[in-house]
Structure formats: C-alpha cells, structure tokens
Amino acid sequence: MNILIISGSPRKKGLVSQMLDIMREEAEHRGDSVQTVFTNDLNIKPCIGCMACRSKERCVLGEDDSQRVLKMLQNADAIIMGAPCYWVISQDR
Numbered sequence: 742m743n744i745l746i747i748s749g750s751p752r753k754k755g756l757v758s759q760m761l762d763i764m765r766e767e768a769e770h771r772g773d774s775v776q777t778v779f780t781n782d783l784n785i786k787p788c789i790g791c792m793a794c795r796s797k798e799r800c801v802l803g804e805d806d807s808q809r810v811l812k813m814l815q816n817a818d819a820i821i822m823g824a825p826c827y828w829v830i831s832q833d834r
Contacts (some may be wrong), residue, residue: 744768745817746777747810749824753779757823764821776817778810 746765750757761777768775783806793801800808814820 742768742773742818743816744773744775744819744821745813746775747780747820747822748777749780749822751781752825755825757825761821761823776813778813783807783810 746761748758748761752758765775765777785807786802786805788800789802791801
C-alpha cells in the first residue's frame with residue numbers, strides 16, 4: 742500500500758508530528774510504502790486569477806510544490822493528515 746502523510750504542523754518534533762511518526766512507523770512495519778509531506782516546507786504560489794487554465798486545461802504559472810503534491814495524492818492508496826488546533830480560553834467570561 743502506498744501511504745501519503747501530510748503534516749500541517751510547523752513543529753517537526755511537536756505532538757502532531759510525533760503522532761504521525763507513530764503512524765509512519767506502524768505502516769512501514771506492515772510493509773507499506775510511506776511518504777511524508779510537511780506543508781510548512783512547501784513553496785506554493787497563489788493563484789493570480791488569470792483564468793488561462795480554463796482554456797489551456799492546466800495552470801500557466803511555473804511549476805511549484807502543488808503539482809508535486811497533487812501527483813503524490815493521486816498515487817496514494819491512503820492519505821493521513823495531521824494538523825494542530827490552537828485555541829485560547831478567554832479570561833473575559
């Protein structure tokens with residue numbers, strides 16, 4: 742099985758990353774192929790709204806990490822995503 746792990750955490754040694762590492766280790770132990778993407782490391786250019794993709798059926802901007810990750814998503818049998826949820830309890834209640 743080809744598994745893609747996407748980590749949305751900016752901390753490579755934080756709790757989300759540790760959880761995803763455990764999942765990676767277990768999948769590799771079972772013989773699965775695992776790739777990990779750290780969203781914080783990606784270089785993705787924003788859409789400029791030129792609409793050229795509608796006629797050309799592809800983005801006309803230079804290739805960036807979004808195309809690479811899209812190919813990885815298409816080739817994955819399973820996708821595991823992890824991201825932190827930061828929140829603060831207001832003291833003004």
